[in-house]
Amino acid sequence: MADPLFTHLSRSRLKFIGITALTLLFSAACLAQDITLNETGSTLLYPLFTTWVTHYTMSHPGVHIHIGATGSEAGIQQVEAGKVEIGASDAYMSDAQITQHARIINVPLAIAAQTVNYNVPGLNEVHLKLDGPTLAAIYTGTVRSWNAPQIAALNPDVRLPAHAIVPIRRAEGSGETFVFTQFLTFSTPSWETNPGYGTTIAWPDVPGSATAMGNAGMVKAIASTDYSIGYVGVSYSDSVAQAKIGTAALKNGAGEFVMPTTETIMAGAASLGARTPPDERLTLVFAPASGAYPLVNYEYAVVSTHQADPAVAAAIRRFLLWTIVPSEENQAWQSEAHLIPLPPHIWELSQAQIQSIR
Structure with missing residues (x-):
């Protein structure tokens, strides 16, 4: 079966991107010590988050990540209330929610259904x-x-x-x-x-x-x-x-x-992903294309771009960038959870949003 993530990327380019990104991430990770991040929300994303956190904390011993499966609505609400650093959600925030919480971003990490x-x-x-x-x-x-x-x-x-x-x-x-x-x-x-x-x-x-x-x-x-x-x-x-x-x-x-x-x-x-705006809030439901399954969605990390502690902001950036690194290992983890990695143009949008976290 054709590689779902790398249709438009050569394997040589993939290898370069993956190695470069991982080198930067792991080098930066050495600077982080005893940082605790809290995540909660989507039960759909929970199995993949469990895998991500297990592997990430093994190679980043100074970072501790607590995760929970409380439902997407709770994930968004907990970030809005400042009670967790990362909310996982199958749903993007509404215009009204964004107006009330302009510093919160919705970052796709994977594609689900x-x-x-x-x-x-x-x-x-x-x-x-x-x-x-x-x-x-x-x-x-x-x-x-x-x-x-x-x-x-x-x-x-x-x-x-x-x-x-x-x-x-x-x-x-x-x-x-x-x-x-x-x-x-x-x-x-x-x-x-x-x-x-x-x-x-x-x-x-x-x-x-x-x-x-x-x-x-x-x-x-x-x-x-x-x-x-x-x-x-x-x-x-x-x-x-x-x-x-x-x-x-x-x-x-x-x-x-x-x-x-x-x-x-x-x-x-x-079918619909090409319409994804810079803030990445877009429905992928009921696509008109032939062969398209109608119940498809982005899996979001909901995060505030304004963190009180710069060290926490840096830890969030490193972790989220790591979750979307286009590597065969990450693709395998997503496949095990029946999720699909982001295509290149969405990966670039998510990377840009993650970099805005300070």
């Missing part, structure tokens, strides 16, 4: 076809059973059960909710009007619906609840497979039903 998963006995090995309007109807309670005409029309060759659907959503403010509800908003005019999208929204009251905390909680809730449906961060794909729950093929902006694969996620990111 969400999957729509379900537990329908006898059909979990079938990739049911679903689209935005049907999912919106399920989460508003308009479509209540698995054999409803809307679902049957999308899956004419599947014998669907006449059983009530149990829609499951995240209980806490979540970046997965942000991306999932963006998909419903962009694909379904009635959802755009109300309730719209966000890390937290006013969910319609659907009888029999349920909530779950975090991605791990969502997988567990779907697996333990027959006839349920929910949405999960792609970094939990291994947990989804182990739980033997189904994964839907979703209708994209080009009218195609696609599965979440490295190729389709890359296609979704490439």
Whole structure:
């Protein structure tokens, strides 16, 4: 399979960039002693952050990084309140939030996606076809059973059960909710009007619906609840497979039903990624390109550019630059978490933003 990060970079250039960046980072790291950084937020990014922190602190013994999986909304809020140095988020901050906190930046570290998963006995090995309007109807309670005409029309060759659907959503403010509800908003005019999208929204009251905390909680809730449906961060794909729950093929902006694969996620990111502005706040959801998976997003580090301690600012810069270094090792870690490294033009934008932290 073609290298997803280095399509437009020669391997010789990659090697030069990687070695040069790593040399600078490791040389500078020797100057940092006994610095503590605190991170919290996205449960989707948590598995990769765990790997990053483990390897980084092994080679940087003077740096201590505490991480937490509290949900994207909490990650943003904790940075806004000055309680942590790094917030991890699947969602970018709104214009209103940026106006209130002009010194906070949103820095993509990787590309991710969400999957729509379900537990329908006898059909979990079938990739049911679903689209935005049907999912919106399920989460508003308009479509209540698995054999409803809307679902049957999308899956004419599947014998669907006449059983009530149990829609499951995240209980806490979540970046997965942000991306999932963006998909419903962009694909379904009635959802755009109300309730719209966000890390937290006013969910319609659907009888029999349920909530779950975090991605791990969502997988567990779907697996333990027959006839349920929910949405999960792609970094939990291994947990989804182990739980033997189904994964839907979703209708994209080009009218195609696609599965979440490295190729389709890359296609979704490439379709919209060229529009990424310098502040890198951009949705990658519901791309119009052929072959694009519709639930794609940047994984952000949310950080204040103004730190009270210059040594802390330097430690944040070094760590974040290290996380996006284009190396085969870093690519392997991201692949293990089912995430995709940043393409060159986004990497350059993220590097520029990180350098602004002082």
